[in-house]
Amino acid sequence: MMLDLDGIDRTDDRPPYRQIAAILRQQIKSGRLAAGEKLPSESALIEHFGVARMTVRQAVQELRGEGLVIPEHGKGVFVRSAPPVRRLASDRFARRHRDAGKSAFLAETEAAGQKPQVDRIRVTNEPAGADIARRLRLTEGDRIVVRSRRYLADGRPVEIATSFIPESIAKGTPIAATDTGPGGIYGRIEDAGHTLARFVEEVSARMPTPDERKALDLGAGTPVITLTRTAFDAEGTAVEVCDTVKAASAFVLEYDFPAR
Structure with missing residues (x-):
């Protein structure tokens, strides 16, 4: 050269x-x-x-x-090829996306002009640990369905997510199966009679664990964004907690809220 x-x-x-x-x-x-x-x-x-x-x-x-x-x-x-930056706005949880059979990840990835993919799906039934039980307002040890998966955009891994749903909501529904069907987890939660009303997100950043680096194909010294989201229905019931680990170079978090 x-x-x-x-x-x-x-x-x-x-x-x-x-x-x-x-x-x-x-x-x-x-x-x-x-x-x-x-x-x-x-x-x-x-x-x-x-x-x-x-x-x-x-x-x-x-x-x-x-x-x-x-x-x-x-x-x-x-x-290194850098993944395109994707803006994550609250619009990704709009009901119109679920009505169109799209999960939040599918909606946001298509909006960025990328091809979405999900792999490494794992579904288990476990007792809730102390932190998840607190967030879901359950008693520690209550049964929950745990769904972990990896998301890819144009074939590149960008996010790892793990959802925790009370067994009382997930049992006997596609949430407890590998394929949740059109609209994803939130579509099935609403099918079960829990109309989603609001989400609370906690965002931080840190260095990835060795397993996270491997799963997201991150270079040494590359940080991740961690986002913990709790979904609430119209009655104020916590219906899901989702822990996500995102490749920091792949995302910009965008929030649009009123000044009041």
Whole structure:
């Protein structure tokens, strides 16, 4: 690859590896190094910048830690393809989507012009732990149906979700089966006579666990958004708690609410 990169500034207080990382980062952010493109080889970078091999490796490691590049064994280091940013607004829970047979994820993904997919679906019946029991206003140990799954957009994993539904609502319905049918979990909850009225969401951010990194195919140093949502029906009954772990680079959370 022909290099068209600035050199390092020996008067700069930053160590050379950070300067090299900054130069390559700018190339990636500007699109001059496009997604899927191979970075210059170690030897080319060493020759261009006039530094030791370890300095180049430290620079590349910094970019790996930010999730900007990914190594492929025997091939080199490539610019990582970033998933398109998808805005998550409250509209995704609108009843019209359920009436059209669309779950919230299906509605939001199609709105972003992407193809939705769900895999790794697992359904169990378990006793409620203390936190979930508190959120669902149950007694610890009461039976709940637990649904875990992974969501993909255009084939790329972007989210892991686990829903907790009281057994009294889910038992004998498709909620307790692998396929919940058109409209997803919320469609079936409303079919059971619980008209959804409001949602409460708690949002935070953290670094992923090793299992989450693997499931979401995240680069080292890439954070996740965690969102815990509780759904309430028109009577004020908590009918579902959903814990989600989202790839932070894939989402913007958008909230539209009145000033009153």
